[in-house]
Amino acid sequence: xxxxxxxxxxxxxxxxxxxxxxxxxxxxxxxxxxxxxxxxxxxxxxxxxxxxxxxxxxxxxxxxxxxxxxxxxxxxxxxxxxxxxxxxxxxxxxxxxxxxxxxxxxxxxxxxxxxxxxxxxxxxxxxxxxxxxxxxxxxxxxxxxxxxxxxxxxxxxxxxxxxxxxxxxxxxxxxxxxxxxxxxxxxxxxx
Numbered sequence: 001x002x003x004x005x006x007x008x009x010x011x012x013x014x015x016x017x018x019x020x021x022x023x024x025x026x027x028x029x030x031x032x033x034x035x036x037x038x039x040x041x042x043x044x045x046x047x048x049x050x051x052x053x054x055x056x057x058x059x060x061x062x063x064x065x066x067x068x069x070x071x072x073x074x075x076x077x078x079x080x081x082x083x084x085x086x087x088x089x090x091x092x093x094x095x096x097x098x099x100x101x102x103x104x105x106x107x108x109x110x111x112x113x114x115x116x117x118x119x120x121x122x123x124x125x126x127x128x129x130x131x132x133x134x135x136x137x138x139x140x141x142x143x144x145x146x147x148x149x150x151x152x153x154x155x156x157x158x159x160x161x162x163x164x165x166x167x168x169x170x171x172x173x174x175x176x177x178x179x180x181x182x183x184x185x186x187x188x189x190x191x
Contacts, residue, residue, distance in 0.1 A: 093142015
């Protein structure tokens, strides 16, 4: 392994660890809304931010590391819950959505070229919208499976989250644009 490749691998691991830590810290921000036991959290937006900033592969690995830490018993989710405990609850679909949305959003976002602000706004916005849609879709399926709701009921139950989530995801796009403006070489590394 060359020095450049080794340095890139270490840098990737650092990025992944830092974003996983950020997502875990955001577990402390949780607003209960009473809709099928699913709170408003910042973690779902930070998951997509990881994809927007790091790309599909590294974004997916951030979500995988975050969820793995919860599987081994660390309280990584809102309310101090573990991933293992959440697998039996109504939020199971959202956990699957985290994995998928980080990877897909990152893949879409990294279609933008470095230093092309207009392109980045377009691709990042599309990536965030698709990431949110994937989280909602898999979340709705989880509510059907674990909460016993019909598909229509599970979609309606997510209505309380739509406006806050759109606002959070828009802020994540702005943050990602700022990060890529400060570190344009991130997009150059199409991972």
